[in-house]
């Protein structure tokens with residue numbers, strides 16, 4: 001009989017959103033006429049920018065005409081027009097990359113999970129805790145041992161390198177989901193130095209870079225000295241431009257990045273990743289790549305930044321509420337997530353129930369993102385402004401009692 005991948009037995013039960021759904025359903029069944037406000041989801045709510053939709057429609061029309069129809073994309077790595085647009089976008093905030101270092105994908109989740117194919121199972125993996133679950137799950141499925149760097153209240157939820165661990169792979173996410181914290185240049189430099197010392201590779205998830213407004217905070221690890229020799233950057237248009245249902249992302253692999261071969265030599269990481277993608281991936285559809293290209297035009301940047309500003313206005317409403325309540329939180333300033341300490345020393349599930357039952361607001365218990373998340377709670381700014389204001393009025397009433 002076929003034998004299963006035993007790594008699956010080591011996966012934690014994926015119960016977080018199922019359990020939230022179950023509790024919310026029970027509550028709604030008992031109170032069918034009440035209005036519940038959902039602030040737990042990480043999905044966006046605002047529509048695609050007009051310029052993006054126009055580009056997608058135009059490309060769809062081209063697909064219906066013999067002369068402009070397109071089948072498989074030759075390389076599967078992305079059309080040149082989009083790879084060039086991404087490289088120009090990086091240059092706009094001072095990070096030089098070449099278009100042929102940009103590889104177009106169907107989103108950051110796939111690339112964060114698939115990149116492990118290039119690494120031997122013997123590599124130890126270092127992941128910050130709490131973290132976006134893909135980093136841990138994909139490596140457990142890949143048979144690798146996962147170690148954790150603690151993100152805690154004491155270090156402002158910005159975990160730093162641990163010299164007792166010698167990882168081959170390191171996952172960093174900044175601005176962070178779920179904690180909303182953002183690494184400074186100095187902190188990223190410390191991670192780069194640590195990776196270079198250990199000959200490790202950093203997989204840097206920049207899915208929320210577009211939410212950074214503070215010019216002092218790095219939007220890419222690739223601008224940090226030494227990073228081109230030890231880091232890959234994975235990014236997505238999901239939150240930047242509302243592509244969660246459209247699907248497009250990109251991964252940047254610097255030409256200098258090498259990985260060790262079994263005989264102690266080295267090989268280009270890019271070459272191996274292209275080999276992997278060539279075997280298992282056939283590219284992103286032409287209309288979606290044209291839509292993605294439109295995101296990076298001046299009009300696209302303007303329209304998508306207006307939507308981000310809308311979300312960040314929500315984030316300010318949430319942050320102001322916790323400021324006024326004197327409750328400690330991270331995020332909300334250069335990130336759409338607000339991560340706060342559950343009041344009265346409650347654990348995150350007890351607070352979840354209190355918030356649901358007394359304020360009819362749904363959030364995400366921090367415990368679902370790792371052991372350091374317990375006692376903490378995540379709210380997102382991706383709802384509507386009206387609901388965010390109403391939810392925060394309810395939270396104020398509940399917590400100022």
Ligand code: PLP
Pocket residue numbers: 042106107108109110132173176177205207235236237238243244248249
């Ligand atoms: N990385 C992080 C940190 C995320 O929070 C998310 C989605 O919530 C993703 C990646 C997934 O992005 P995509 O929709 O591009 O797969």
